[in-house]
Amino acid sequence: MKKQLLGVIDAATYHEDLEQLLLHRPVAALPFAGRYRLIDFILSSMVNSGISNVAIFPKSGYRSLMDHIGSGKNWDLNRKRDGLFLFPASPSDADKESGIGCFSHYAENLDFFYRSSQEYTLISNSFTVINTDFNRLLEQHIGCGCDLTEVYKNGRPLDVYLLKTSLLIDLIENRAETGYTCIKDVFEDLSSPYTVCRYEYEGYAKRVETIQGYYKTSMELLDSRVWNTLFKKSQPVFTKVKDEPPSRYYPESSVKRSLIANGCQLKGKIENSIISRGITIGKGSIIRNSVIMQKCQIGENCVLDSVILDKDVKVESGTILIGSPGNPIVYSKGSVVGPAEAPAKTLMIL
Known part of the structure; x- marks a missing residue:
């Protein structure tokens, strides 16, 4: 059949x-x-x-x-x-x-x-x-x-x-x-x-x-x-294979209840989030309840909560982005977000 x-x-x-x-x-x-x-x-x-x-x-x-x-x-x-x-x-x-x-x-x-x-x-x-x-x-x-x-x-x-x-x-x-x-x-x-x-x-x-x-x-x-x-062993979900090194967890990093893909450099704290391939998260940064797509760069001492970052987004050090589960903040592919512009841009997206 x-x-x-x-x-x-x-x-x-x-x-x-x-x-x-x-x-x-x-x-x-x-x-x-x-x-x-x-x-x-x-x-x-x-x-x-x-x-x-x-x-x-x-x-x-x-x-x-x-x-x-x-x-x-x-x-x-x-x-x-x-x-x-x-x-x-x-x-x-x-x-x-x-x-x-x-x-x-x-x-x-x-x-x-x-x-x-x-x-x-x-x-x-x-x-x-x-x-x-x-x-x-x-x-x-x-x-x-x-x-x-x-x-x-x-x-x-x-x-x-x-x-x-x-x-x-x-x-x-x-x-x-x-x-x-x-x-x-x-x-x-x-x-x-x-x-x-x-x-x-x-x-x-x-x-x-x-x-x-x-x-x-x-x-x-x-x-x-x-x-x-x-995700069942008997019925695997296939995808495009990309050969990347394992993610690196620095001593100061912390990960709780999250999915972490390959090729990441993690120095911050991650909670209840999905981190895609090739992500860099700087020292002192906190990522909660967020979806971070491929090759995003997050600087030091940032706070992201209920955020969706498309691919190749750069978040400069000291940036704070706080959304909500019912209305997450979204940044499009290739965006650059800094501390000074984050509040205005956040209001526009919401």
């Missing part, structure tokens, strides 16, 4: 509420959990479910996504038969209607679906943090005689859909006659001729669509129960 699924990841969705973190990347490439990107979770779930043919459909600004996934080697998808495919939207398609499973985007690459040998297609967004075996979904779909199945978590849709590849091709080719612009339209049409089913997922799953959602989901990873549910 594992060979019956074709994987399709929609990476074209843009979330305005994540704008500060999406200035240089699509949501699929948003760093998460210290060393991963959001797309790693759904892509790894597909691979762990035996899916060996995966297509990713981005719209624009996908250079960082291409750099991350490369040939798909880290997911064992660099194959001569099937493998990993990237199908960006053409410039003429950029302003058309969009949604998860956009048919006009798929229509430009219809040959891919015709060439695929898998009987069923799994369509998913790229921003759901999940680690699951999709074969259980396929078993229910077949057993219940469904035409289309949508995955839910606690009564809320996860934007994950399952249908026969032949039906998907029909929906793409006949979109002008039916008026369906994306897969979601089919589920919302109460008069559609298809048997529509719901699959309630019981494991951990969170859609990351806002700054607050990104921050809250990141902080949940510090709960060992959540971490062990999401």
